[in-house]
Amino acid sequence: MNDVTKTAKSAGKPPRTASKEVRRQQLIEATIESIAKHGLAGTTMTTVTREAGLSLGLVNFHFSTKQNLLEETLRYLAEEHHQFWKKSYEKANLAPEAKLAAIVAAHFHPTICKRKKITVWYGFFGESKSRASYRKLVADIDAERLNLSVRLCRDIIAEGGYENVDPENVAMTLEGLYDGFWLNILIYPKEFTRFDAMRRIQEYLASLFPKHFERPPPTDCKG
Amino acid sequence: MNDVTKTAKSAGKPPRTASKEVRRQQLIEATIESIAKHGLAGTTMTTVTREAGLSLGLVNFHFSTKQNLLEETLRYLAEEHHQFWKKSYEKANLAPEAKLAAIVAAHFHPTICKRKKITVWYGFFGESKSRASYRKLVADIDAERLNLSVRLCRDIIAEGGYENVDPENVAMTLEGLYDGFWLNILIYPKEFTRFDAMRRIQEYLASLFPKHFERPPPTDCKG
Amino acid sequence: MNDVTKTAKSAGKPPRTASKEVRRQQLIEATIESIAKHGLAGTTMTTVTREAGLSLGLVNFHFSTKQNLLEETLRYLAEEHHQFWKKSYEKANLAPEAKLAAIVAAHFHPTICKRKKITVWYGFFGESKSRASYRKLVADIDAERLNLSVRLCRDIIAEGGYENVDPENVAMTLEGLYDGFWLNILIYPKEFTRFDAMRRIQEYLASLFPKHFERPPPTDCKG
Amino acid sequence: MNDVTKTAKSAGKPPRTASKEVRRQQLIEATIESIAKHGLAGTTMTTVTREAGLSLGLVNFHFSTKQNLLEETLRYLAEEHHQFWKKSYEKANLAPEAKLAAIVAAHFHPTICKRKKITVWYGFFGESKSRASYRKLVADIDAERLNLSVRLCRDIIAEGGYENVDPENVAMTLEGLYDGFWLNILIYPKEFTRFDAMRRIQEYLASLFPKHFERPPPTDCKG
DNA sequence: CATGAATGAGTCTTCATTCAT
DNA sequence: AATGAATGAAGACTCATTCAT
Numbered sequence: 040m041n042d043v044t045k046t047a048k049s050a051g052k053p054p055r056t057a058s059k060e061v062r063r064q065q066l067i068e069a070t071i072e073s074i075a076k077h078g079l080a081g082t083t084m085t086t087v088t089r090e091a092g093l094s095l096g097l098v099n100f101h102f103s104t105k106q107n108l109l110e111e112t113l114r115y116l117a118e119e120h121h122q123f124w125k126k127s128y129e130k131a132n133l134a135p136e137a138k139l140a141a142i143v144a145a146h147f148h149p150t151i152c153k154r155k156k157i158t159v160w161y162g163f164f165g166e167s168k169s170r171a172s173y174r175k176l177v178a179d180i181d182a183e184r185l186n187l188s189v190r191l192c193r194d195i196i197a198e199g200g201y202e203n204v205d206p207e208n209v210a211m212t213l214e215g216l217y218d219g220f221w222l223n224i225l226i227y228p229k230e231f232t233r234f235d236a237m238r239r240i241q242e243y244l245a246s247l248f249p250k251h252f253e254r255p256p257p258t259d260c261k262g
Numbered sequence: 263m264n265d266v267t268k269t270a271k272s273a274g275k276p277p278r279t280a281s282k283e284v285r286r287q288q289l290i291e292a293t294i295e296s297i298a299k300h301g302l303a304g305t306t307m308t309t310v311t312r313e314a315g316l317s318l319g320l321v322n323f324h325f326s327t328k329q330n331l332l333e334e335t336l337r338y339l340a341e342e343h344h345q346f347w348k349k350s351y352e353k354a355n356l357a358p359e360a361k362l363a364a365i366v367a368a369h370f371h372p373t374i375c376k377r378k379k380i381t382v383w384y385g386f387f388g389e390s391k392s393r394a395s396y397r398k399l400v401a402d403i404d405a406e407r408l409n410l411s412v413r414l415c416r417d418i419i420a421e422g423g424y425e426n427v428d429p430e431n432v433a434m435t436l437e438g439l440y441d442g443f444w445l446n447i448l449i450y451p452k453e454f455t456r457f458d459a460m461r462r463i464q465e466y467l468a469s470l471f472p473k474h475f476e477r478p479p480p481t482d483c484k485g
Numbered sequence: 486m487n488d489v490t491k492t493a494k495s496a497g498k499p500p501r502t503a504s505k506e507v508r509r510q511q512l513i514e515a516t517i518e519s520i521a522k523h524g525l526a527g528t529t530m531t532t533v534t535r536e537a538g539l540s541l542g543l544v545n546f547h548f549s550t551k552q553n554l555l556e557e558t559l560r561y562l563a564e565e566h567h568q569f570w571k572k573s574y575e576k577a578n579l580a581p582e583a584k585l586a587a588i589v590a591a592h593f594h595p596t597i598c599k600r601k602k603i604t605v606w607y608g609f610f611g612e613s614k615s616r617a618s619y620r621k622l623v624a625d626i627d628a629e630r631l632n633l634s635v636r637l638c639r640d641i642i643a644e645g646g647y648e649n650v651d652p653e654n655v656a657m658t659l660e661g662l663y664d665g666f667w668l669n670i671l672i673y674p675k676e677f678t679r680f681d682a683m684r685r686i687q688e689y690l691a692s693l694f695p696k697h698f699e700r701p702p703p704t705d706c707k708g
Numbered sequence: 709m710n711d712v713t714k715t716a717k718s719a720g721k722p723p724r725t726a727s728k729e730v731r732r733q734q735l736i737e738a739t740i741e742s743i744a745k746h747g748l749a750g751t752t753m754t755t756v757t758r759e760a761g762l763s764l765g766l767v768n769f770h771f772s773t774k775q776n777l778l779e780e781t782l783r784y785l786a787e788e789h790h791q792f793w794k795k796s797y798e799k800a801n802l803a804p805e806a807k808l809a810a811i812v813a814a815h816f817h818p819t820i821c822k823r824k825k826i827t828v829w830y831g832f833f834g835e836s837k838s839r840a841s842y843r844k845l846v847a848d849i850d851a852e853r854l855n856l857s858v859r860l861c862r863d864i865i866a867e868g869g870y871e872n873v874d875p876e877n878v879a880m881t882l883e884g885l886y887d888g889f890w891l892n893i894l895i896y897p898k899e900f901t902r903f904d905a906m907r908r909i910q911e912y913l914a915s916l917f918p919k920h921f922e923r924p925p926p927t928d929c930k931g
Numbered sequence: 932c933a934t935g936a937a938t939g940a941g942t943c944t945t946c947a948t949t950c951a952t
Numbered sequence: 953a954a955t956g957a958a959t960g961a962a963g964a965c966t967c968a969t970t971c972a973t
Contacts, residue, residue, distance in 0.1 A: 211462055212462050218441065218442035307946075319953095539959090542960065543959080551944090654908055661905075662884050665886065671833065728932095766934080768970080774967095
């Protein structure tokens with residue numbers, strides 16, 4: 040492992056001192072990697088710095104405390120996710136169903152829906168302390184996305200004349216499904232994949248909004 | 263504090279030596295309580311035994327290791343949950359929609375859907391190590407419930423002549439919703455309650471199976 | 486060193502677990518020893534427990550924190566000192582000059598005026614943090630002794646009809662001399678001994694109260 | 709904070725590179741300031757350089773090691789003190805009592821008897837290691853002053869025909885009082901001031917040498 | 932001369948586990 | 953069965969020192 044690290048390091052003629060931002064980024068990525076490998080509780084200053092191929096004291100130099108490193112890591116993931124679904128939303132064509140589909144797809148895009156990243160999210164969900172950090176850092180983003188989804192649903196409902204569909208309800212159900220399916224991917228990675236997740240959500244939306252969403256094609260394989 | 267505990271204990275003429283089962287039960291409940299109070303990482307042998315009003319060494323005596331105590335705690339919750347939805351399922355009248363509704367309701371019944379218990383579940387989800395324990399202990403139960411739900415959905419679909427509804431799909435979506443909504447209850451306890459959860463699921467089922475499930479009445483209250 | 490420790494330990498058939506008080510005492514004495522050997526800053530949990538022949542974690546078990554161990558050590562010395570001069574004072578005959586002389590002598594009695602103990606006192610004087618502890622723990626004792634000395638001086642002055650001698654002044658000067666001479670003993674142990682200290686004070690008192698204190702006999706030896 | 713410092717610094721067109729001596733002086737003064745603020749143990753290379761508004765590496769450049777910086781700081785104070793009482797001694801009129809009084813006064817002159825400087829002295833007294841430095845650097849000066857005082861006392865005794873007063877004794881007692889009163893000023897700054905110290909010593913000398921020293925006037929204020 | 936990122940040995944503290952009583 | 957003192961490995965954090973720029 041040491042060898043790997045050193046090789047990786049020496050590969051690109053590593054500057055002995057790098058800019059603050061570069062080092063921070065490097066350490067945050069090492070943190071994600073370490074959480075994926077050893078879990079949140081199993082992640083120590085040593086596992087992180089070894090992963091990064093840097094010295095132990097450097098974390099304290101750049102992040103002061105471990106707690107802070109973890110929060111910055113969460114913030115990084117949260118912002119990445121935020122950017123990702125916002126970009127997807129904006130790039131989608133103007134139709135509200137396209138925009139809603141884009142948000143859904145963003146949650147299960149390989150960039151975001153990586154096991155190592157989900158591990159970090161659920162690591163934070165698991166500890167009361169870190170749940171507090173989560174709320175502090177992510178609550179606003181969660182709310183923003185929920186509101187956006189509500190609006191899109193409202194537009195779809197208006198357009199399609201769907202009776203008896205409550206936009207807020209759908210939006211919250213979608214949020215629940217994102218979390219629930221991520222958890223399934225985390226716990227049963229072999230039995231449940233991101234494709235399964237997207238399929239289920241596609242079907243859910245198709246059943247609510249048949250004029251706007253197509254049913255996914257039947258699959259042979261056991262889902 | 264120790265004194266208080268002991269006094270409280272001796273108030274009721276405590277048996278100095280209790281049966282194995284009683285002690286085990288007592289320690290498992292103290293573990294749940296401790297995880298609720300201090301989080302999984304904050305739960306130590308000391309917090310557990312102090313919570314139980316017992317001595318430190320006893321845990322070792324009854325459970326050998328901490329890891330084992332935690333697994334037994336998870337097993338206890340898993341079995342409680344298992345029993346609970348099975349009983350609910352059996353007690354419900356014969357109609358499949360009643361039985362399905364009973365399973366849903368079981369997940370959000372106050373006995374099961376307590377914050378302190380959800381904390382334990384998600385504590386286990388958060389750590390790779392404990393996820394392994396989870397799979398070992400709970401995978402079968404999860405599968406059993408999924409199969410049961412699939413069968414019930416199939417019956418409902420047959421009865422109602424619902425076209426284009428895939429029973430497996432619905433069952434897995436339900437499973438995802440249980441987990442996703444539990445997480446919401448854990449993270450946003452003030453904004454999202456078990457009543458919200460039940461409502462969303464009720465609406466979901468009503469939209470799929472309008473002849474079998476009624477829409478929930480509109481509420482005034484936010485959320 | 487390990488051997489020494491173990492030998493010392495096994496010498497008296499050491500009980501593996503001792504009463505709380507015994508262990509605390511043992512650790513406090515080891516702390517004094519360690520401060521004498523390595524200084525206050527050089528005293529670590531390791532030096533203390535190695536000195537005591539006990540395991541590292543035990544200090545935290547009995548004293549929670551290092552800070553607390555140090556404070557308890559200071560308190561121990563302060564109380565020992567307090568008891569010592571109070572006993573000396575009480576045992577002396579009724580004449581106020583005898584009582585005052587007893588207090589002086591107590592400060593330079595071999596039990597109290599040991600280099601290793603003085604090292605601890607001055608270790609505490611040297612650090613702002615520990616000076617705060619000192620004030621918290623010792624200020625009252627200092628004040629009590631000062632008041633006592635003032636009263637004794639007042640009696641001596643009244644008896645001897647000494648004009649122009651201010652009792653408070655003498656008492657504070659004595660306090661200054663205790664501290665100043667202790668420091669000399671600490672810094673120049675070869676050049677300045679407790680006998681020198683007692684001699685100087687004896688002369689000081691004899692010059693103020695010639696009817697009550699005899700001049701010390703002239704010495705040949707330098708210093 | 710760094711910025712502030714730099715701004716403040718650059719306000720006066722700071723020479724980017726200063727002469728060795730200027731930098732050394734700057735760092736020594738920052739060391740004294742830091743010890744006063746954070747204590748000897750709390751003084752790190754960082755606190756010193758931050759105080760000086762200079763970069764971390766500079767200390768190493770000018771003083772090689774921290775130990776050396778501290779010793780140089782002590783040497784600086786020792787020399788300052790040395791110069792000060794020597795100048796006072798020389799400037800005083802020819803009478804030995806005037807010269808002795810000048811030395812006493814020098815110890816409690818505001819330039820010397822500052823709390824921040826006394827903190828440094830006692831910081832050094834508190835640690836065995838630094839006591840060694842102290843002896844190395846200051847023993848000669850202490851001896852020189854002692855001898856000088858002995859000689860002055862001898863002259864005063866001869867002049868006044870004081871019987872039974874041992875000059876060496878008086879000189880050592882004075883030395884003890886300087887240290888003892890400094891300690892009082894350090895520990896009980898509100899209760900004991902440099903004025904109290906000077907008063908006590910004045911009284912001491914007046915009681916020994918009534919023809920040469922006047923009693924201080926009685927004060928109303930407590931202490 | 933000067934900077935400040937980087938290193939890593941050394942500290943305090945925590946805590947699962949052991950074991951004499 | 954039960955107790956709780958004792959152990960010691962492991963973790964977070966500090967900080968003097970180094971060195972590329």
